[in-house]
Amino acid sequence: MIQQQTILKVADNSGAKTVKCIKVLGGFKKRYARLGDIIVVSIKQLRNKSKKTSKVLKGGVFHALVIKTKVKYKKKDGSTFFLQENSATLINKQGIPVGTRILGPIPKILKKKKFNKFINIANGLV
Template sequence: MIITGSRLHVVDNSGARKVRCLKIYGVQPKGYGGVGATILVSVRSLSPKIQNPKVRVGSMYKAVIVNTLKPRQRADGSSLAHGYNACVLLNAQGGPLGTRVHTHAGVELRREHTKILSLAPRTV
């Protein structure tokens, strides 16, 4: 469950390390976003491992939530939680900004973000 002001890890190779949520698009009445929700984020820190990052500190991008701390219930009765909140940054066309995703992605991304699923090492 991500609300405005939440901090998230970036799990692609765009160069950003941490971001802060500024807005949640298509917000539910409760005002939070879950896995698969599109959000507006601001880059707070960069990864020192990336030599030529594609992003700058303070710049704003759209992102897709891929992992949340709060367990999410699935239709089959199972629940899935992760150790951190994570997202993947999007470019202007709506595709992933990076060329690699460093964590597994949930099947909740299957409808709108198939490119992220294909870049992820595993689908859960």
């Protein structure tokens, strides 16, 4: 579960390396974000120091889609799975991804939540 002040890794090639969650979107007093939720993030660290190749700047505020969490997720068939890290991908205000690739596989749960743009640019599904 992701809440305010959580540090996440960025799983796309937008140029950001780590981000901090500022706000969880999706309802009045919503406290935690799970897989497939939208959050507002601030960029804390860039992948490389070159600002020419980066699409974002340090301290910039973006929306992000949570694609990996450490918390176990229970499926309807009774099986559970979890991932090794908390990570997100940056999106703009219209919901279009900032990066052109997503590094690493993403969960199939995002397919049910109608995030087909992210599934198309990802390496694989888990």
